[in-house]
Amino acid sequence: MKQQTIETLVRWAFMAVALFSITALCLIMLFLVFEGVPILKHVSLKEFVFGLYWYPTSDPADFGIFPLVVGSFLVTLLSGVVSIPLGVMTALYLAEIASGRTAEIVKPMVELMASMPSVVIGFFGMVVVAPFIQKTFDIPVGLNLFNASLMLAFMSIPTICSISEDAIFSVPQALKEASFALGATHLETIVRVIVPASISGICTAVILGMSRAIGETMVVLMVAGGAAMIPGSLFDPVRPMPASIAAEMAEAPFGSEHYHALFATGLVLFAFTFVFNLVADYISHRFRQTGEASL
Amino acid sequence: MESSTKMHTKGLDFYYNDAQALYDISLEFPQNRVTALIGPSGCGKSTFLRCLNRMNDLIPKTRAKGEIMLENMDVFDPALDVVSLRRRVGMVFQKPNPFPKTIFENIAYGMRVNGVRDKALIAERVETSLRQAAIWEEVKDRLNESALGLSGGQQQRLCIARALAVEPEVLLMDEPASALDPIATQKIEELIISLSKALTIIIVTHNMQQAARVSDITAFFYMGKLIEVNNTDTLFTKPELKQTEDYITGRFG
């Protein structure tokens, strides 16, 4: 065969594969829309998203997912509050402060933890963390917003830490030396030069780390407590969107209102993660400093 | 014209791991003079320079022996705060290394980490330093733009201004013009000569003409040893040692 014919064939093959995967994804999207939208025949969009009551099986049923949205939002927010500082500070410690030997041992361990299956983390949250919280804070149940946020944070920390570490490590030695030569201490150099120079990589790390937690189902299903209400405190149970979908899909009759409501919840969850990605992308571009140490 | 000694080293040895890089270097740097360190690549010029502000502390498993004095401050005194040493002994590196910050913040950095809070004072000294480094006219309208948008020669003068802003007494320069084109190089050389009115300058260069043009004193290093030091004119016209003569006439390099 002629060289050119092979080239053309290869190009077509790649295009076919790309087309296939993109089409499949589009079909899933379409399916989600087709199965979700019919719920609007029963409730208005406003009642669905901002309705305060989620009683899909009572008669008449209530399809208000606002408590689920709030649950997802709070769990994500709180897990970020825990995982971002812990992950980034661990990365700074490993890249800048720890001795070479310590970093060599700890780094692979952190990376290994990134591959921990979520069901294991959920299990740990149920049998270890929940009783601990229950006793320490003297509350009736340990499965709640706090526990779920903590477990999700532990899912994100390894990713945040190891990717941030790469970004921090790649800050040129010349910049650090410039800072030291001007009479800056190590801490000042970290805060004023190293972190700003690697901030865009750190943002990427946070996005990747948190996106592992944001649509996470298993952990929240196991440890969030499952009550579809707006929490009044850290120790109230919540029912984030993925947990609700996973728990109810099996019992919702095919084609029923409940069934459509769950698909619509999936659509809202999709919008939620989409907005998260947009915001994260915007932030990481905002902080990008030309040329230096961006991932 | 005599000048008092600003800084000196005595019997300085330096080791990377167990490889000795400097052997018994004793050298004096007179106040307000430019001293050039010349010698072939790898002979220890940068290593020596980086001993003077203890920059080598940053490299693990290195060790120095001997004495370095800045007036009557013992540079190797374990009780010495190296921050205060580095404030008095500034450094300009071979490759321009501006921070990825604005031009203004690059210059203000040294003041900020040294506790200057007065905004008016910072703004004033930013301008003075940029003027001293002969770059004010080129950047005065873009102080809030990134320093990385400047050309290489401008970046290097910015780095000089950044070092000047903390008002050091000694300025160490490690081949400050080696990455620059001839016009930028000439600007840096003029700058060095004008700065020496107020500062003690120690400059590493592998360019002999440059050493001859800018320095008052020249020290020739070879394989980690100080071979010969003299007034620049004398060293280049009547070197005492054959080895020095061979190097400056380009017979080995």
Ligand SMILES: Nc1ncnc2c1ncn2[C@@H]1O[C@H](COP(=O)(O)OP(=O)(O)O)[C@@H](O)[C@H]1O
């Ligand atoms: N970080 C380092 N670790 C180990 N050896 C080094 C290091 N830096 C320089 N050296 C060695 O020390 C010697 C002197 O180097 P250097 O001071 O950079 O020379 P110069 O600046 O005159 O070219 C060379 O043999 C070099 O290989």
Ligand SMILES: [Mg+2]
């Ligand atoms: Mg050198």
